[in-house]
Amino acid sequence: MANSNITSGAQTADHELVAVSANGEIAAFNQERLSFSEKAHRFFHKHPIAAPAIVLLVTLVAFSIIIGDRFLHPFNMSLILQQVTIIGILGIAQTLIILTAGIDLSVGAIMVLTSVLMGRMAIEVGLPDFAALAIGLIAGAITGLINGTLVTRFKLPPFIVTLGTWNIFFALNLWYSRSETIRSQEIDAVAPLLHWTGTTIDFFGARLTYGSLMMIALFVLVWYALKWTAWGKHVYATGDDPVAAQLAGIRTDRVLLSIYILAGVICALGAWALIGRIGSISPQAGMTANLDSITAVVIGGCSLFGGRGSIFGTLIGALIVGVFRNGLALAGVDVLWQEFTVGLLIIVAVGVDQWIRKA
């Protein structure tokens, strides 16, 4: 048998001795020197909310210079908040799903379906308004359960699952509502609770609705859950690297299922806010809500590849879109340029995200 010249036993090979004697610093955890762009990169990497926050600030300053007091007036500011309420709430649901590297195209359809369900339960079936609301929320959870089961049990891609359920939920919505709108007066008469989210309170010239306050409360709640609970860490880990998360003992399927169910419930809360905002219940409402929610999430700096992003980024993303639309409208710019600007923002936001993701 080969009598090799490699000695057996505890001897370090020659090539290693050379490396070791050089200096032992490479694997040590020392602070390296960084250029400005590296520092900026690391800063944005560590604080995903920073980039959208800067954009929002710059936008606010720019419009206040161009338009002036009319824009900065508390009433106009609170109007923007009201205008972003629906997209903000759906954006929370969308953020949770995008954090797990999924996407939910059905959020808008869930919202409309559950709003119709709440309305008809109260008006046609004659249930008390709180029961109608509760049924709507449960229905939201069930739609989320359907999406989540298809994703976790049948291992279908979230994009395909929610593309399918978007159409299914929307068709169910048209069938169940018989394409009829429930008028605001009818709701006021028998189910005032459904209009509660539209109640306004005046606050130093600003006009806030309970719906907008509910949106802010939801953001704070979900922020807490993501930042301060083990569940939140598991959501990030699942989106970041599901295999690593599983090896660390996380039951990623359960995490995903919980995310989809929660997203469904949040969409149903969005339905409640929607009824308060527009007064009536229309099966045609919120047609573009699903794509608008994705826009808010993306502009808010959440990575579509999962595991990276902050929930308040989505609020800022929704506000950026709201501020642009409001400011351009006040400046008398044609609506089509609002769409144009939002499109531009999306592409820039994703471009920035790609740069930030480069480790």
Next chain:
Amino acid sequence: MNKNTNSRQKTPVLEGRGLVKRYGHVTALDHADFELMPGEILAVIGDNGAGKSSLIKALSGALTPDEGEILLDGKPVHFKSPMEARTQGIETVYQNLAVSPSLDIADNLFLGRERLRPGILGSLFRMLDRKGMHDFARNKLSELGLLTIQNINQSVETLSGGQRQGVAVARAAAFGKHVVIMDEPTAALGVKESRRVLNLIQDVRSKGLPVVLISHNMPHVFEVADRIHIHRLGKRIAVIRPNTHSMSEAVAIMTGAMDPNEHESGAFAAA
């Protein structure tokens, strides 16, 4: 380390007896035996497809063997998931590291076993004890000589490969009560980073934790291992010691070019 004392009389910390795992017509484990003694570094070597991974997966709970039994401290155990093995104190450092790049070092250390704040904050609001976990992480990393890390809050993706491996090893050393299993811990690392990890492995042993080291790197195996388990065709065919066999002999046994019984000294072939 006293490598040659009467370790054979002691109860193995972790033992596999007659493990069998079949995938259709392929037999990955063919009545494989395995013994890990207290306080030792046992290397497991074998050619690709010899069944090393299946053996390690069976021992770490990632795979349930069709036949045979696994004993921890002499008592039979049945792991249904890696989590069950972990709760018994068997920690595994996987080849792909199993760290979450976007989470910070402390989050990764505690991933899947987070600590909650005492009192109502923890029980009702499920609030994490982030300060406690960070302090623990800082202590563990400094114990392993890794604490030149400036910021324990930095995300793992900002670390180099060796540093990430350090985090993974720290996690195993911190929570492993019984056994630490390392699957190719130096495969993706440079020369100096490998050196660092080899030192870490020896540190873990010096704390009294036995280590199972799976590696293709013969110099590394011969440097740190007390005993070397050679796997071939789904079973253990020999256990040798670095001071009785050369690397070439180990490779020859592993590839079937040499009968383990040929060698006059030391090696005992598995029955």
